[in-house]
Amino acid sequence: xxxxxxxxxxxxxxxxxxxxxxxxxxxxxxxxxxxxxxxxxxxxxxxxxxxxxxxxxxxxxxxxxxxxxxxxxxxxxxxxxxxxxxxxxxxxxxxxxxxxxxxxxxxxxxxxxxxxxxxxxxxxxxxxxxxxxxxxxxxxxxxxxxxxxxxxxxxxxxxxxxxxxxxxxxxxxxxxxxxxxxxxxxxxxxxxxxxxxxxxxxxxxxxxxxxxxxxxxxxxxxxxxxxxxxxxxxxxxxxxxxxxxxxxxxxxxxxxxxxxxxxxxxxxxxxxxxxxxxxxxxxxxxxxx
Amino acid sequence: xxxxxxxxxxxxxxxxxxxxxxxxxxxxxxxxxxxxxxxxxxxxxxxxxxxxxxxxxxxxxxxxxxxxxxxxxxxxxxxxxxxxxxxxxxxxxxxxxxxxxxxxxxxxxxxxxxxxxxxxxxxxxxxxxxxxxxxxxxxxxxxxxxxxxxxxxxxxxxxxxxxxxxxxxxxxxxxxxxxxxxxxxxxxxxxxxxxxxxxxxxxxxxxxxxxxxxxxxxxxxxxxxxxxxxxxxxxxxxxxxxxxxxxxxxxxxxxxxxxxxxxxxxxxxxxxxxxxxxxxxxxxxxxxxxxxxxxxxxxxxxxxxxxxxxxxxxxxxxxxxxxxxxxxxxxxxxxxxxx
Numbered sequence: 001x002x003x004x005x006x007x008x009x010x011x012x013x014x015x016x017x018x019x020x021x022x023x024x025x026x027x028x029x030x031x032x033x034x035x036x037x038x039x040x041x042x043x044x045x046x047x048x049x050x051x052x053x054x055x056x057x058x059x060x061x062x063x064x065x066x067x068x069x070x071x072x073x074x075x076x077x078x079x080x081x082x083x084x085x086x087x088x089x090x091x092x093x094x095x096x097x098x099x100x101x102x103x104x105x106x107x108x109x110x111x112x113x114x115x116x117x118x119x120x121x122x123x124x125x126x127x128x129x130x131x132x133x134x135x136x137x138x139x140x141x142x143x144x145x146x147x148x149x150x151x152x153x154x155x156x157x158x159x160x161x162x163x164x165x166x167x168x169x170x171x172x173x174x175x176x177x178x179x180x181x182x183x184x185x186x187x188x189x190x191x192x193x194x195x196x197x198x199x200x201x202x203x204x205x206x207x208x209x210x211x212x213x214x215x216x217x218x219x220x221x222x223x224x225x226x227x228x229x230x231x232x233x234x235x236x237x238x239x240x241x242x243x244x245x246x247x248x249x250x251x252x253x254x255x256x257x258x259x260x261x262x263x264x265x266x267x268x269x270x271x272x273x274x275x276x277x278x279x280x281x282x283x284x285x286x287x288x289x
Numbered sequence: 290x291x292x293x294x295x296x297x298x299x300x301x302x303x304x305x306x307x308x309x310x311x312x313x314x315x316x317x318x319x320x321x322x323x324x325x326x327x328x329x330x331x332x333x334x335x336x337x338x339x340x341x342x343x344x345x346x347x348x349x350x351x352x353x354x355x356x357x358x359x360x361x362x363x364x365x366x367x368x369x370x371x372x373x374x375x376x377x378x379x380x381x382x383x384x385x386x387x388x389x390x391x392x393x394x395x396x397x398x399x400x401x402x403x404x405x406x407x408x409x410x411x412x413x414x415x416x417x418x419x420x421x422x423x424x425x426x427x428x429x430x431x432x433x434x435x436x437x438x439x440x441x442x443x444x445x446x447x448x449x450x451x452x453x454x455x456x457x458x459x460x461x462x463x464x465x466x467x468x469x470x471x472x473x474x475x476x477x478x479x480x481x482x483x484x485x486x487x488x489x490x491x492x493x494x495x496x497x498x499x500x501x502x503x504x505x506x507x508x509x510x511x512x513x514x515x516x517x518x519x520x521x522x523x524x525x526x527x528x529x530x531x532x533x534x535x536x537x538x539x540x541x542x543x544x545x546x547x548x549x550x551x552x553x554x555x556x557x558x559x560x561x562x563x564x565x566x567x568x569x570x571x572x573x574x575x576x577x578x579x580x581x582x583x584x585x586x587x588x589x590x591x592x593x594x595x596x597x598x599x600x601x602x603x604x605x606x607x608x609x610x611x612x613x614x615x616x617x618x619x620x621x622x623x624x625x626x627x628x
Contacts (some may be wrong), residue, residue, distance in 0.1 A: 128324075131300040170304075180298065180299075183298050183302065186306065187302060187305050187309070190306060190309040190310065191309060193309075193313060194309050194312050194313050197313045197316065198312075198313075198316060198318075198322060199321050199322060199323050200321070201321075201419070202419045204314075208313075220296065224295055224296035224297055225296055225298060228296075228297040228298050228303070229298065232306070232307060234306070234310045235303070235306050235307060235310065238310065245588060285458075
């Protein structure tokens with residue numbers, strides 16, 4: 001089971017869009033049983049597939065809706081409130097992924113308050129537990145048997161949640177806008193990649209697939225910054241040869257009532273679809289060698 | 290017309306990215322650094338360090354009916370001191386371990402682990418072997434770790450070298466244990482290696498004193514082991530046990546040898562046959578230590594101290610240079626004594 005994470009501690013660089021496209025590519029075109037995980041307390045990735053609800057306990061945060069399989073009359077569900085997020089792994093509860101409108105694609109949604117609590121722990125022994133918890137969950141026989149691939153969207157931070165993802169992942173992709181601040185975010189992620197590589201067993205290395213230029217515009221700023229990364233012999237190896245352009249259609253399909261709901265359901269020649277196919281198939285080739 | 294604006298990433302950021310990538314790509318270390326729970330640590334029963342105290346003793350306390358109660362109690366006190374420094378300033382050097390089943394076995398750092406438990410720590414910084422080390426490498430690391438310490442007895446060090454050579458001989462053909470072999474296997478200097486060989490091959494009376502801890506110094510052991518005469522050796526052993534310095538020991542040996550020579554000369558003269566000798570042959574030796582000892586002895590004499598610089602650059606692991614140095618010494622002495 002390959003675990004692919006999109007990471008960058010700068011927000012707004014397109015982690016969620018990339019995660020969504022990759023997850024849909026794997027499930028729809030590669031026919032892989034895919035699990036999406038939303039590890040960002042903002043829960044944007046979850047919102048793509050579920051009608052997330054306002055959490056009465058924390059009005060600014062979202063929580064997952066009632067699970068379709070939940071049956072309050074079933075004695076098996078008697079000690080369950082019917083909602084399940086990926087944050088349950090920090091509270092010793094089972095995670096029940098939700099089906100999505102895409103066949104073979106499930107999501108373990110976020111839960112704002114619970115994830116924020118996990119992110120804010122500072123006591124060393126607890127931090128250590130948080131760091132390992134996602135890896136423990138994904139390595140469990142149940143999860144390994146149920147899915148072929150996992151795609152994780154992360155919070156724009158370098159905190160315990162992101163470290164937890166780095167520790168669980170087999171592959172990371174760093175999406176970045178070609179601007180100064182997001183590129184600094186690349187540095188933050190390379191630091192995490194380095195720290196993890198130095199402690200990880202050599203038999204299962206954390207593979208950095210590379211830096212994925214995202215929301216690319218044919219402007220001098222974007223072109224110059226991309227070029228300066230490509231011109232550096234050490235960095236250029238990790239600058240991917242494919243990129244996502246800035247297109248309003250990527251945002252349009254996010255709307256709940258959009259038709260079609262997936263870029264991959266557009267007609268064959270659609271410019272956004274062929275771009276998504278190109279990028280995702282390249283990433284998949286690198287991951288599933 | 291104004292110049293077109295160009296963008297790029299800052300030099301500092303470029304350097305940061307480049308360096309980070311290079312660390313990951315070039316990390317070929319045989320270790321990785323981790324923090325381990327102390328509950329997952331086990332001691333190596335084959336470690337040459339012979340501490341009486343063990344994990345159970347520090348975890349559950351030393352049982353009053355333990356036959357080695359006093360020794361363990363004493364060790365516990367020392368470990369408590371180390372534990373105190375770990376409490377106040379942390380562990381400076383991580384311990385070295387390898388994974389053995391569910392547990393991690395200590396290659397180096399027994400005392401640090403025990404002291405950390407005593408200090409109430411629940412985890413310890415460790416370097417874990419990426420691959421299970423071969424038994425020989427393991428012994429070599431333990432040896433390097435242990436010889437660097439002053440509180441290891443000579444007996445423990447020699448045991449260690451014996452183990453190491455035994456391990457080495459499983460995979461390599463060993464005809465004779467000599468200084469060159471030891472130098473190559475353990476990365477010692479030739480003179481150090483020759484001292485070890487001398488101590489390893491020491492006559493039984495010397496060995497016994499090493500075993501019971503009366504002879505604790507390698508140089509002294511090697512020097513005494515090289516004495517052929519049993520009586521002289523006994524005298525040197527006694528002096529050594531009573532705390533004589535290396536210099537004093539050499540003095541005793543020289544004096545004894547001189548007496549013996551006079552004795553021999555008398556005998557020789559009384560039973561001479563053939564042509565009378567007109568010069569003395571200096572003999573030959575494979576042991577650099579012998580020559581170095583002679584050179585050192587002569588130079589430590591106040592009359593010849595002034596020549597010390599002439600020998601300061603000699604590479605004692607190169608036999609040709611040692612030969613030259615020795616001839617030079619003889620020449621110097623001939624001149625000094627004639628004048």
